[in-house]
Amino acid sequence: MTTTKKGIVLMNLGSPDSTKVKDVRRYLNEFLMDERVIDMPYLSRLLLVKGLIVPFRAPKSAHAYSTIWTKEGSPLMVLSKQLQAALQQQVTEPVALAMRYGTPAPWTAYDELLEKDPDLEEVVLVPLYPHYALSSYETAVEYAKEAHVKGKYSFKLTIIPPFYDNTLYLDSLAESIKPYLQQEYDHIVFSYHGIPERHVHKTDVTGHHCLKVDNCCEINSEAHKYCYRHQCLFTTKKMVEMLQIPANKYSYAFQSRLGRDEWLKPYTAKRLTEFPSEGVKKLLIACPAFVSDCLETLEEIAGQGREAFIAAGGESLTLIPCMNVHPMWVKAIASWIKEY
Numbered sequence: 001m002t003t004t005k006k007g008i009v010l011m012n013l014g015s016p017d018s019t020k021v022k023d024v025r026r027y028l029n030e031f032l033m034d035e036r037v038i039d040m041p042y043l044s045r046l047l048l049v050k051g052l053i054v055p056f057r058a059p060k061s062a063h064a065y066s067t068i069w070t071k072e073g074s075p076l077m078v079l080s081k082q083l084q085a086a087l088q089q090q091v092t093e094p095v096a097l098a099m100r101y102g103t104p105a106p107w108t109a110y111d112e113l114l115e116k117d118p119d120l121e122e123v124v125l126v127p128l129y130p131h132y133a134l135s136s137y138e139t140a141v142e143y144a145k146e147a148h149v150k151g152k153y154s155f156k157l158t159i160i161p162p163f164y165d166n167t168l169y170l171d172s173l174a175e176s177i178k179p180y181l182q183q184e185y186d187h188i189v190f191s192y193h194g195i196p197e198r199h200v201h202k203t204d205v206t207g208h209h210c211l212k213v214d215n216c217c218e219i220n221s222e223a224h225k226y227c228y229r230h231q232c233l234f235t236t237k238k239m240v241e242m243l244q245i246p247a248n249k250y251s252y253a254f255q256s257r258l259g260r261d262e263w264l265k266p267y268t269a270k271r272l273t274e275f276p277s278e279g280v281k282k283l284l285i286a287c288p289a290f291v292s293d294c295l296e297t298l299e300e301i302a303g304q305g306r307e308a309f310i311a312a313g314g315e316s317l318t319l320i321p322c323m324n325v326h327p328m329w330v331k332a333i334a335s336w337i338k339e340y
């Protein structure tokens, strides 16, 4: 029996090169000019992003990054590199890292793998997103595929699908949350990165299900394959079942809204200011849409979010860290590689 010579690419979102405003500006321009993130015709997008959003956002984001930046760089990059190293301990195939924005680009990762093994026959791409969204999973995959075609690489590219319902992901996530449920708490919120409602309509393959039918995400539909909201709600439901969280002690919410469009609701930022008046004083927050801690968990939730919650009368907000390099999570990725 001959075995295929494989390599692995872990792919995440990416961070600016530094907290300097010019680096953050370059990163935001690349990110927000992505048509799967700001889905507008090119000229309108250019005017909005370069004329309005980035000039105002870059200094604010640079400051936000400066509050979480480490000696080794952005937490997202540092933790992604740690995940790469931990996975490399578990598998014999070479493991490289790629980012959708900034560096390392997918072609850099492909070249790195080929340098280690010029006879490489297959690369397994692991987009580090549990849930499908145009602005996360799809854009990463399309970018990696484009780099594969443009670079005329001869190896086969195999792509791991969104893993929101995969037992190994759910087991690792539950295991990473479990210790935090031992402490006294009033409520746990599962906070997912938000997306515009328009994106949910766009990915509805039926054209008439998502956000149009009552309880759309709970009624069986072929739309769920691409429905970010369904997939987030599914992950929440599984966590609640597996961790036996009482029905009155949990909720879900969506964070990181940008602009004035309607995004998935409820908004985390609003809920944080409402919880204390509902009797929630000790709050836990888990962020299952992120596999590695990043600006959105460390600054938006544990920084600004905690401040808003306390100012509204809350006592404590505990951010449950992402899976990061949890041994079960590393093993989960290693076994997906074997399966594919």
Ligand SMILES: C=CC1=C(C)c2cc3[nH]c(cc4nc(cc5[nH]c(cc1n2)c(C)c5CCC(=O)O)C(CCC(=O)O)=C4C)c(C)c3C=C
Pocket: 013, 014, 015, 016, 028, 031, 036, 037, 038, 057, 061, 074, 076, 129, 133, 135, 136, 193, 194, 195, 196, 256, 258, 289, 290, 293, 294, 295, 296
């Ligand atoms: C979990 C998946 C993600 C989805 C879906 C997503 C959608 C989305 N994001 C923006 C705008 C921004 N997001 C930013 C940071 C950021 N986003 C994700 C993941 C998803 N985004 C991560 C992991 C991060 C953190 C990166 C890091 O370096 O730590 C930012 C940059 C920071 C800021 O200025 O707030 C922007 C901008 C939109 C518009 C969108 C859906 C359309």
Ligand SMILES: [Fe+2]
Pocket: 193, 256
């Ligand atoms: Fe984002």
Ligand SMILES: [Fe+2]
Pocket: 209, 210, 211, 216, 217, 223, 224, 227, 229, 230
């Ligand atoms: Fe749905």
